[in-house]
Amino acid sequence: MSVTVIMPATAKRLTTVANVRGDLGLTEDAAAEAQVLRWVDQASQQAATYCRRVFGRETVRERIDLCRHGSVTEDGGILLDRSPVASIASVKVGGTLQASDAYATDGRVLYRMEGDERRCWSGRDVVVQYEAGWLLPGEERTVGGVRTATEDLPADIERAVIQLVGVSASMAGRDITIKSEDVEGVGSRDFYVQGANAALPHPEAEAILSQYRRMLFA
Numbered sequence: 001m002s003v004t005v006i007m008p009a010t011a012k013r014l015t016t017v018a019n020v021r022g023d024l025g026l027t028e029d030a031a032a033e034a035q036v037l038r039w040v041d042q043a044s045q046q047a048a049t050y051c052r053r054v055f056g057r058e059t060v061r062e063r064i065d066l067c068r069h070g071s072v073t074e075d076g077g078i079l080l081d082r083s084p085v086a087s088i089a090s091v092k093v094g095g096t097l098q099a100s101d102a103y104a105t106d107g108r109v110l111y112r113m114e115g116d117e118r119r120c121w122s123g124r125d126v127v128v129q130y131e132a133g134w135l136l137p138g139e140e141r142t143v144g145g146v147r148t149a150t151e152d153l154p155a156d157i158e159r160a161v162i163q164l165v166g167v168s169a170s171m172a173g174r175d176i177t178i179k180s181e182d183v184e185g186v187g188s189r190d191f192y193v194q195g196a197n198a199a200l201p202h203p204e205a206e207a208i209l210s211q212y213r214r215m216l217f218a
Contacts, residue, residue: 009056043164082132
């Protein structure tokens, strides 16, 4: 299959300054808005890179070669590359545009329909143009008076991103080479050190985001 981005996602920040300040207790005196936005951008990119996906809404055109092994699922559907699918703009089979009632989606799977019955896809290729992705925190739900049906970004993804922001905030002004501090008569504290096998600097954030990671296939 091949995927071409027709309209890239305009929003990429997976949380807002207000949500970061609220969850982390980060006051304006502790960090200026510009600094928090910088951390949000960095954490959002970390999440996107780790999960190998674009979280925001974008329009793509995907071509599926029906002759290629693994293109069609066991029940005759086509597993689309992007998710969650918000809407299907068009489906072409062998270059012929299909009527809107000739197909249906169930999650990421696209089915050919005859009435209420699912049928196997036939031909050489299917070209699908569709919108996929989530509505990100702070994005407008209504555009031009039309309310979007796009799903909200799952709350646990935003939580993970805020945790990554928290790591950046905690490291600000601290020598990151110091693994622990011991002040005589006061006490001591140890800092979390990212392990060699860890992909992200916060273990819980990595555990959360691993559920949304797209697998790579050769």
